[in-house]
Amino acid sequence: MAEAATPGSPGPLDSPVSPVDVVDLCADLIRFDTTNHGGGKSEGERPAAEYVAEFLGAHGVSARILEAAPGRSSVVARIPGTDPALPALLVQGHLDVVPADAADWSVPPFSGEVRDGFLWGRGAVDMKDFCAMVLAAVAGGLRPRRDLVLAFVADEEDRGDYGAHWLVERHPELFEGCVASISESGGYSYHVPAADGRTVRLYPVGTAERGTAHLRLTARGRAGHGSRPNDENAVIRLVGALHRISAHRWPVRLTPTVRAFLERTGAALGVPVDLSSGEAVDASVARLGAAGSLVLPTVRNSTTPTMLEAGYKVNVIPSTATAEVDVRVLPGAEDELFEVLDALLGEGVTREFVAHQSPVQAPVDSPWFDAMAAALVAEDPVAVVVPYCMGGGTDAKAFTKLGMACYGFAPLALPEGFPYRAMAHGVDERVPVEGLRFGLRVLKRFLESC
Known part of the structure; x- marks a missing residue:
C-alpha cells in the first residue's frame, strides 16, 4: 500500500500511475x-x-x-x-x-x-x-x-x-x-522563506506572458570624412537613441496576474504588500526576497539594446547605422510602449519589427486555474499555488x-x-x-x- 501524504512533504512517491517509468x-x-x-x-x-x-x-x-x-x-x-x-x-x-x-x-x-x-x-x-x-x-x-x-x-x-x-x-x-x-x-515547487522562519513551497502557474518585439533601429545621416565636423552623423544619432532608450525608466504596470501574485505571495509569506504606487510596488517586490525575483521582470515593460552595426572604415562617417533592441511588453501595454519608444528615437532614427508576438493573458480566477491548484495540493498538501507572468515567451x-x-x-x-x-x-x-x-x-x- 502506498504511504499516505504527510503535511509539509510532497505526496507519496511510490503511487503507480503508469506501467512505463x-x-x-x-x-x-x-x-x-x-x-x-x-x-x-x-x-x-x-x-x-x-x-x-x-x-x-x-x-x-x-x-x-x-x-x-x-x-x-x-x-x-x-x-x-x-x-x-x-x-x-x-x-x-x-x-x-x-x-x-x-x-x-x-x-x-x-x-x-x-x-x-x-x-x-x-x-x-x-x-x-x-x-x-x-x-x-x-x-x-x-x-x-x-x-x-x-x-x-x-x-x-x-x-x-x-x-x-x-x-x-x-x-x-x-x-x-x-x-x-x-x-x-509553471507548476514547479519554489522554496521561499516566510517572515516567521517557515519555508513555503510556492507553485507558480503561468497565466500570462510578456509580449516579444525584436526591433531594428536604423539611423540615417550624411556620409563624410571622419576628420570633418558633421552634425548629421548617423552613428551619433543611433547612440543617442540607444542612450535614451536604455536610460528610460518604464513605469510600473500591474497586470491582473502580477497583482494577484504579489497579493497572494505576500499573504503566504506574511510579508506586507503595498500596491498604491510604483515606488511602493518596488519596495514590496524587494521585501518578498527570493519570491520577488519571480515577479521583478514583469512589473514593467523592458527595452534592452543588444546589437550594433555601423561603418566600414575608421575615417569614414557612414550614412546609416543600425541596432537591435529586445523589447518585452506587458499585456495591455503595447500602444503606450510604442508611443513612448517612438518619442525616444529622435531625429533621423526609424524602427521596424524583426519579430513581433503580442502578450498573452489568461484568466487567473477560472476553473482551469482552480483545477491545477487542486491537483497540486492533492499531491503536496501545503502547496501555495499562485499565478505567474512569464518574462519571456x-x-x-x-x-x-x-x-x-x-x-x-x-x-x-x-x-x-x-x-x-x-x-x-x-x-x-x-x-x-x-x-x-x-x-x-x-x-x-x-x-x-x-
Whole structure:
C-alpha cells in the first residue's frame, strides 16, 4: 500500500500511475538530438516525432506527424473524453532543444544519464520532461472527462515558423473545440522563506506572458570624412537613441496576474504588500526576497539594446547605422510602449519589427486555474499555488490566436536550493527523478479531473 501524504512533504512517491517509468521515457527523448540552431538550422525533430507517434499508437492513440519542412516534424493526436459536451483542452510541448557544448558538461548532453537522483541531459527541463509525462499518463490509461488534443511540436526554440505558428496557420482544424491550453513554465515547487522562519513551497502557474518585439533601429545621416565636423552623423544619432532608450525608466504596470501574485505571495509569506504606487510596488517586490525575483521582470515593460552595426572604415562617417533592441511588453501595454519608444528615437532614427508576438493573458480566477491548484495540493498538501507572468515567451503566443486561454503548467517537485531557473538552456541541465514522478501524478490527476 502506498504511504499516505504527510503535511509539509510532497505526496507519496511510490503511487503507480503508469506501467512505463516516466524517467525512462524522458531519457529516451533526451537521446534524440533535436538541437535547434536558430535561423531555420536544426538537427530536425523527425526521429523524436516518430518515437512519440509510435508510442501513442502502441497505447491506442492515433497520431499524425506533420512537417512544415523536411525533418521539421510535429505530432498531433486527440483523445476523446467521456463527456463530449465539454470543450477540449490542448496539451502541448516542444520536441526541439537549444544547442549544448559537450565540452562544458559533466555528462554527455544527449546521454539521458541518471546520476545522484537526477536525470541529466539537454531538454531535461525544457521540455522533454513534460512531453514524457504526457506520454506516461497515456500509458497509464488516461481517461479524461473532456477531449484532449496532444501536440508535440517543432521549432519552439526559434520562432515557431516550423512548429506551433505553422500548425495554427495551416492546420487550425486540428485544434477544433479547444478553449484552453497547458504547456511549459509553471507548476514547479519554489522554496521561499516566510517572515516567521517557515519555508513555503510556492507553485507558480503561468497565466500570462510578456509580449516579444525584436526591433531594428536604423539611423540615417550624411556620409563624410571622419576628420570633418558633421552634425548629421548617423552613428551619433543611433547612440543617442540607444542612450535614451536604455536610460528610460518604464513605469510600473500591474497586470491582473502580477497583482494577484504579489497579493497572494505576500499573504503566504506574511510579508506586507503595498500596491498604491510604483515606488511602493518596488519596495514590496524587494521585501518578498527570493519570491520577488519571480515577479521583478514583469512589473514593467523592458527595452534592452543588444546589437550594433555601423561603418566600414575608421575615417569614414557612414550614412546609416543600425541596432537591435529586445523589447518585452506587458499585456495591455503595447500602444503606450510604442508611443513612448517612438518619442525616444529622435531625429533621423526609424524602427521596424524583426519579430513581433503580442502578450498573452489568461484568466487567473477560472476553473482551469482552480483545477491545477487542486491537483497540486492533492499531491503536496501545503502547496501555495499562485499565478505567474512569464518574462519571456512560449508557443502560447501561437495558440492564443485560436482563442485559447493558455496556461504554463508542467508540474515538478524540486528539492530546496535546486537552481531550476538556471537549468533551461544552461550547462548540466537535469531534473530530479522523484520530482518528475511527482509531476506525472499531478498532471494525470489534473487531466482526468478538469
